[in-house]
Amino acid sequence: TGALSKLVDRDSSEGSQLLDQLRVDSGYEKALGAALSDDLKAPAVTPDMGSGWVALPSYPQPQSLPAGVKALTNFVSVPEVLVRRMGQVGLVDAADGARLQKDLAPGQRLVSIGGDLWRWDGFRAAAEDAPSAAALRLEQINRLEGLKKDLNDATAKADGMRQAHEMLTTRLAELAQADQAARDARRAADGAVADANRALSRAEADRNLAEGKLESSGLAVSRHEEEAMSARKALNEAEATYKSLGNLDEARNEVEDIKMTVEAARMTMMSKRSSYDEVRREGEARTKRGQEITKEVSGWKHRLETANKRSAELQERKETSEGELKEAMTAPDEIAAKRDELADAIAEAESRRKDSADKLALSETALRDATMAERDAERTASEAREARARSEARADAAKETTQYAVERIFEAQETTPEKLLEQLDVDPDKMPSSDGIENDVNRLKRQRDALGAVNLRAEEDAKEVQEEHDLLVKEKTDLEDAIRALRTGIASLNKEGRERLLTAFEQVNESFGTLFKHLFGGGEAKLVLVESDDPLEAGLEIMCQPPGKKLSTLSLLSGGEQTLTAMALIFAVFRANPAPICVLDEVDAPLDDANVTRFCDLLDEMTRRTNTRFLIITHHAVTMSRMDRLFGVTMGEQGVSQLVSVDLKAATTLVA
Numbered sequence: 001t002g003a004l005s006k007l008v009d010r011d012s013s014e015g016s017q018l019l020d021q022l023r024v025d026s027g028y029e030k031a032l033g034a035a036l037s038d039d040l041k042a043p044a045v046t047p048d049m050g051s052g053w054v055a056l057p058s059y060p061q062p063q064s065l066p067a068g069v070k071a072l073t074n075f076v077s078v079p080e081v082l083v084r085r086m087g088q089v090g091l092v093d094a095a096d097g098a099r100l101q102k103d104l105a106p107g108q109r110l111v112s113i114g115g116d117l118w119r120w121d122g123f124r125a126a127a128e129d130a131p132s133a134a135a136l137r138l139e140q141i142n143r144l145e146g147l148k149k150d151l152n153d154a155t156a157k158a159d160g161m162r163q164a165h166e167m168l169t170t171r172l173a174e175l176a177q178a179d180q181a182a183r184d185a186r187r188a189a190d191g192a193v194a195d196a197n198r199a200l201s202r203a204e205a206d207r208n209l210a211e212g213k214l215e216s217s218g219l220a221v222s223r224h225e226e227e228a229m230s231a232r233k234a235l236n237e238a239e240a241t242y243k244s245l246g247n248l249d250e251a252r253n254e255v256e257d258i259k260m261t262v263e264a265a266r267m268t269m270m271s272k273r274s275s276y277d278e279v280r281r282e283g284e285a286r287t288k289r290g291q292e293i294t295k296e297v298s299g300w301k302h303r304l305e306t307a308n309k310r311s312a313e314l315q316e317r318k319e320t321s322e323g324e325l326k327e328a329m330t331a332p333d334e335i336a337a338k339r340d341e342l343a344d345a346i347a348e349a350e351s352r353r354k355d356s357a358d359k360l361a362l363s364e365t366a367l368r369d370a371t372m373a374e375r376d377a378e379r380t381a382s383e384a385r386e387a388r389a390r391s392e393a394r395a396d397a398a399k400e401t402t403q404y405a406v407e408r409i410f411e412a413q414e415t416t417p418e419k420l421l422e423q424l425d426v427d428p429d430k431m432p433s434s435d436g437i438e439n440d441v442n443r444l445k446r447q448r449d450a451l452g453a454v455n456l457r458a459e460e461d462a463k464e465v466q467e468e469h470d471l472l473v474k475e476k477t478d479l480e481d482a483i484r485a486l487r488t489g490i491a492s493l494n495k496e497g498r499e500r501l502l503t504a505f506e507q508v509n510e511s512f513g514t515l516f517k518h519l520f521g522g523g524e525a526k527l528v529l530v531e532s533d534d535p536l537e538a539g540l541e542i543m544c545q546p547p548g549k550k551l552s553t554l555s556l557l558s559g560g561e562q563t564l565t566a567m568a569l570i571f572a573v574f575r576a577n578p579a580p581i582c583v584l585d586e587v588d589a590p591l592d593d594a595n596v597t598r599f600c601d602l603l604d605e606m607t608r609r610t611n612t613r614f615l616i617i618t619h620h621a622v623t624m625s626r627m628d629r630l631f632g633v634t635m636g637e638q639g640v641s642q643l644v645s646v647d648l649k650a651a652t653t654l655v656a
Contacts, residue, residue, distance in 0.1 A: 023077040028091075030115030030127060032076055035089045038371075044081045053081040065090040066103040072111065098124070154338050172322065179314045185307050192300050192556075225269065494536060501535045504576055511572035519564045519598050522547040527569075542569065559590045567599065571606055578610035585617045593622055600626040 024032050045052030065071060069090035078086050092100055094112040101110065104120035111117055115127030409417055509527045516525035525544040532538040544565050545551040554565060567587060574582065588596050600623060603614055616623060624630055628649040634642050 022079075025075045027113060028072070028075045031072060031091055031111045031113050034111045034115045034117040034125065034127065035072060035109065036082075036085070039085075044079065055081045056084050058084060058087070062087060063105040063108065065108065066100045068096075069100060069110065172318070175314060175318045179311065179318060183311065192303075498535050505529070505535065507576040508569075508572045511575040512569055515568040515571050515575075515602065516544060516565065518602060519568055519595070520546050520561075521598075523549075524551070525565065525568065560592070560595060563587060563590050564595060564599075567602070571602065574606060574610055574612060578612050581613050581615065583615045583617070586619070587616075588618055588620045588623050591620075596620055596622045599623070 043052045072089045072091045073086050088108045090110045092110050094116050097110050097118045101118040109119045117125040513525050523546045528541045529538040530541045542554040630646040632644045634644050
């Protein structure tokens with residue numbers, strides 16, 4: 001396409017030709033070239049301009065083409081100036097041209113698709129004798145448009161395949177990430193199922209132990225009840241014996257001993273019953289916990305099955321995407337092959353163009369010579385017909401003119417014409433004619449007029465354009481310098497940010513581990529950068545291991561453990577960058593008394609280390625007892641609120 005474009009642009013640069021305003025259906029280029037020939041190279045002009053096509057009105061009574069002849073205008077779109085000419089051109093088969101030529105009216109002509117021409121005056125031109133340059137030009141334009149369309153289609157297809165390849169690559173990466181996430185979720189689910197199984201085993205063992213204790217307690221209660229019944233029976237017997245005895249003091253002492261024995265048995269029975277109730281409640285609690293663990297195990301098994309199913313679906317989608325990716329990867333090769341085919345076609349077209357150009361040059365030369373010969377012959381014939389009547393008068397006039405010239409030469413030079421030619425050393429046969437000299441003068445005048453008026457502002461316009469160009473170049477240089485400076489600044493800020501972030505991360509991570517051990521009474525915790533090696537783009541993962549548990553993420557801890565871990569992280573940040581005040585809103589709500597005490601101890605230590613004032617919102621009595629000052633709102637009367645404050649630190653000082 002590049003070679004054809006250059007050729008078409010080179011021909012178009014020669015002038016404004018009507019050839020550039022025509023649109024002809026593919027296959028009819030030679031017919032149009034034969035109909036108009038070199039006349040297509042002329043431009044459209046006005047009546048007061050030079051050579052070219054002038055728009056004329058249509059014929060008052062247009063002459064119809066012979067019967068069965070199709071007008072060439074059915075296959076060609078021409079400008080207005082050629083409508084009159086093209087209306088008299090018909091399209092026929094090459095075999096019918098000679099037969100229909102005799103039916104043509106003056107001004108009409110017939111052409112064939114192959115480029116043959118039959119004119120009304122009897123002239124005939126065969127297509128193989130002299131191919132028309134205009135036809136070749138039209139074929140090149142149509143060929144160029146076809147190649148451009150094919151190239152655009154191939155480019156669009158290549159862009160589409162490239163976008164599809166990029167989309168499939170992105171989709172494959174997403175599927176790979178999803179597959180990795182599913183694998184991670186499956187591993188987490190496997191771990192959770194294993195933990196749940198271990199917890200279920202422990203719960204079942206505890207339940208069996210509780211059932212054993214419960215059975216033992218039941219037997220003990222039954223035994224003590226039997227002992228109590230025996231004691232009551234002995235008491236009754238003792239009372240009967242007492243009544244039957246005469247010595248009351250001894251009987252009373254014996255009764256007292258029996259009562260004490262019965263009371264001790266009753267206390268033992270109540271204690272055993274209380275133990276029995278406690279063991280029964282513990283057994284029920286453990287049974288309930290075992291049921292909950294069974295439900296959790298079922299849930300984790302369901303999640304595991306879902307994860308397996310999801311993993312299988314992702315694997316299937318991955319295989320499908322890989323297949324689509326392979327198909328998309330072969331598309332560039334097909335496009336490259338198509339591009340190579342187009343390149344070969346362009347090279348072949350370029351070769352044919354060169355051959356056609358050579359043939360065209362030879363044909364144009366031959367056509368030009370033939371046209372000139374034809375014009376000369378027509379002019380000669382016309383002049384001969386007109387000159388025949390005036391030949392004698394011209395002969396007489398020539399004699400008179402010759403005599404007058406001889407006299408003038410003699411008067412001016414005092415010599416004869418023959419001697420004058422000898423003196424000037426000029427060959428009479430080589431002297432140009434007066435008509436030729438006049439034609440050269442007219443041609444030079446037309447060339448001068450074609451140059452147009454002199455542009456007096458050309459130099460000023462060139463200076464303005466040059467100044468604007470220099471300004472744009474300077475602005476471009478300034479922008480490039482600014483971009484480089486900005487990139488340098490951004491790189492410096494990123495470097496400093498990474499260094500400061502890593503320093504703060506190490507400080508916070510160290511304090512976080514220490515505070516975690518303080519709050520939990522042992523264990524291990526740390527902060528980990530994830531998803532990127534760049535600290536500016538990485539995420540943060542909290543890894544913690546309370547005493548007696550394995551290392552896990554924050555989401556797998558209980559509510560109280562999550563609260564303690566979060567407080568350890570907050571206070572670690574305060575250690576690295578203390579703030580003047582910190583507000584904690586009911587952070588001790590999920591904690592028991594022991595953990596609340598640890599939390600308050602940590603608050604006291606943070607107050608001493610950082611000089612930060614802590615404002616605690618709480619309902620816990622232990623937390624309120626450890627504060628320095630209490631603020632509360634009471635409602636002594638309906639709808640009347642009153643702010644109450646107590647300075648515990650001052651009260652402690654007064655008591656001391």
